[in-house]
């Protein structure tokens with residue numbers, strides 16, 4: 001089946017304008033990243049996973065993850081936890097913050113999360129998992145979706161057992177990253193399971209794992225019948241990959257475009273996180289933007305040593321002077337929409 005990646009699909013009543021979903025990634029999926037993903041062709045973007053306990057305790061840093069702006073939408077916010085009542089409470093906060101979709105993480109393999117009964121642990125506890133989905137669906141009106149791994153152990157098929165239960169309990173779409181929790185990111189995502197899941201449920205299935213090129217995306221649609229593909233690591237410092245999936249003839253970005261997009265991203269991130277947090281957060285992005293054969297490795301190593309973000313900007317403009325005008329153009333083209341969150345403490349805005 002040939003699918004036009006730029007065609008829309010629906011999750012519940014929410015129209016998703018393309019078949020590309022930008023993956024939720026902890027420590028990566030800030031507003032600036034999501035906004036950039038939408039600009040480059042993602043039909044849906046997602047926050048990183050947000051602790052329902054953190055929301056319950058009104059932890060300021062956690063509440064900051066609920067900042068949403070109009071130009072990110074459609075947007076999903078992902079929560080994780082194991083207690084149905086606390087998850088339902090967190091879901092109402094996400095809905096009030098303006099998310100279009102509430103996603104739940106039933107796939108995180110990190111022990112800090114799994115040992116609390118959350119994340120991938122739920123894949124092998126179908127009753128508990130379904131109870132969480134029911135409680136959350138009852139608490140909110142926006143569509144509820146779940147992101148899964150294949151199971152805890154290598155070779156597990158748990159997602160195929162729990163997936164239909166989650167749909168029965170009210171889930172409007174499922175995402176499958178078919179690696180086991182034990183695998184973390186090693187080996188390959190086994191998308192034969194994705195094809196099986198598509199056969200088992202009558203809601204859209206989003207395929208996640210190892211989608212890095214247009215050919216990967218096309219083959220995955222053909223092999224699995226998925227409704228959309230999710231792009232994660234391939235989009236880190238590389239939003240152009242999304243555009244190339246929508247138009248495989250699109251040329252690779254020029255050095256001026258790469259540097260301008262990075263500087264714009266740095267400025268947006270600084271506005272969002274404040275200068276101090278942004279400095280540490282951004283270091284990993286220098287390598288992601290500037291390697292991939294675009295600049296010598298030593299350039300990135302030089303940037304991470306610089307003291308301030310304005311030093312980094314100046315060094316980037318020194319290397320690629322043509323990027324300066326492009327940043328000005330980007331700032332005119334993409335004026336940030338104001339955050340639309342209204343019912344949260346004011347202290348989380350403005351770089352908090």
Ligand SMILES: Cc1cc2nc3c(=O)[nH]c(=O)nc-3n(C[C@H](O)[C@H](O)[C@H](O)COP(=O)(O)O)c2cc1C
Pocket residue numbers: 023024025026027028047048049078105107108147177208209210211230231232233234
């Ligand atoms: C740094 C990093 C952080 C991630 N954080 C999350 C997360 O918060 N929630 C989630 O559901 N998946 C998370 N993932 C998994 C991705 O969403 C995705 O399923 C996985 O990376 C496979 O897709 P890829 O091969 O396109 O990267 C994370 C992955 C990475 C690399």
